[in-house]
Amino acid sequence: MTSSDLPGPPRAPVSSLRSVVRVLCMVRLAVLGFGALYGAIEGAPVAALFAAALAVPFSLVPALTWETRGGMYSRSGVLLAADMAVTVAMMTLYFDTTLMTAYAAASVALWGLVTALGPALVMALPVALLLLAPVGMDEWNGLWWSGAAVLGVVAMAWGGGALGESLRAQDVAAAELAEEQLARASAAERMRLARDIHDSVTGDLAGLLLLTRELRDRLEHADVTEEDRELVRTVAEALAETHRRTRVTLVELRESAAEPAEAARGVVERWSLRTEIEVDLQIDQGISRLEPERWTQLQAILLELLENVRKHAEASRVRVELSGCGRGSVELVVADDGRGMPAELLRGDGTEVAEVMAHRGHFGLSSVLSRVAECGGHASWERATGGGTVARVTLGRVEPQPVISEGAYAHPDS
Incomplete structure (x- = not known):
């Protein structure tokens, strides 16, 4: 010994x-x-x-x-x-x-x-x-x-x-x-x-x-x-x-x-009111078991992805999903119906996407990947069926639970 x-x-x-x-x-x-x-x-x-x-x-x-x-x-x-x-x-x-x-x-x-x-x-x-x-x-x-x-x-x-x-x-x-x-x-x-x-x-x-x-x-x-x-x-x-x-x-x-689910609703609702873009939100009950430090990172990632939609997607509707995806992980999906990412960006992994966007003066995705890396997670982007982009982030440890639909958030005048 x-x-x-x-x-x-x-x-x-x-x-x-x-x-x-x-x-x-x-x-x-x-x-x-x-x-x-x-x-x-x-x-x-x-x-x-x-x-x-x-x-x-x-x-x-x-x-x-x-x-x-x-x-x-x-x-x-x-x-x-x-x-x-x-x-x-x-x-x-x-x-x-x-x-x-x-x-x-x-x-x-x-x-x-x-x-x-x-x-x-x-x-x-x-x-x-x-x-x-x-x-x-x-x-x-x-x-x-x-x-x-x-x-x-x-x-x-x-x-x-x-x-x-x-x-x-x-x-x-x-x-x-x-x-x-x-x-x-x-x-x-x-x-x-x-x-x-x-x-x-x-x-x-x-x-x-x-x-x-x-x-x-x-x-x-x-x-x-x-x-x-x-x-x-x-x-x-x-x-x-x-x-x-x-x-x-x-x-x-x-x-x-606030609990993570309540805080997520607040983030999405305020963003929707500010941008006048309708958001469909679905939250997994198990998100409440996410560690506070991990949720802080996930909340920042969510807001950055939503801001990326506002700046570049020209979308009228966004879908946000927070769910346990098995093996103790939590998954965040942000999908929009906008113009979508250029095809050349979707051929590589998330790191390549962020590097190309950074060269063009857009650093939001680099921030997302940095936070994901700190949590030992993974991020990817893909084309949505019918147009638009789907951003998918997986990180953390949380028990999967049934998904609850939170409905749509939209500006009152929309």
Whole structure:
């Protein structure tokens, strides 16, 4: 073994193992204490007592410092190999069947707990061989007992590994639940701030803006200097800009607090109202399971693709689909009925399309591909049946769910 990470599942969560590690280490320390006392009384060799003393830190240190150094112990092949070597040395130099079997069982259970079943079984192999070694083939009772001890060692290794995986899974689940609760609390706080700003600051600014504009209009026909009129105009413009920025902040707060599906509807509806282009929106229920960071990227990609339609497609209608597409991925489709991409752009992959468009001074698709690459996803463009272009982006991990049609968004006057 080396000091590099041992093979097996991730072992990052170690705090949940603390209590079990401490119990197993205390069992080993108790065995060492009884063994040393018994050995001193019976006149055991100095080497056996030295091995027992050498084994103490391998139980005492993890028991006392697991919370801070457990990760290092569970990942260090050197420390685990040294622990195994000390265990084998003790069983070789000082073999008391009852005590050493208890020590061996606690050791392999500990190894299984902090590593994984595979490495633990490898480490338990020399221990099992030592349990068989003193037994002659004609000593059937002894052979049966040692065989049972070997099976017990294997069972302890398996049990330790299974318990470790279960505790780690609980640790991960608890961390995910805490993260979800924190996200919900943050979203609720952002919504509260948005409501407070809307009910107080935004309303006050709107009132001040109306009064200032009224004052500006009156001063236009009053007997005042041009400097006074210009001052009022400046104040009115500053209030208007502050009011606009406050409303933008409100939108951002609400969007950041909203579920992905709700935020997607907001993005599409505002874009449709602004551009007067009708949008058919379909959203997969599973989108709500998309990670917030991944959704932030997907939202930016959606808006960039819609803007690309506005600038270049000359479309009258757009279809947007957000859905789980199997294997834990989420797919975004933006299809328009516009003039379509030039045929030469559709022969290559998404990277080639973006490069050609960038050379022509259009960098939106490069931004899309950059975000897709950050998420380890894929983007492609193709001609739509009957004309237009279909942009397809796949990324993320989300469970597929039935698709819900959100209907069409269009400008009220269209």
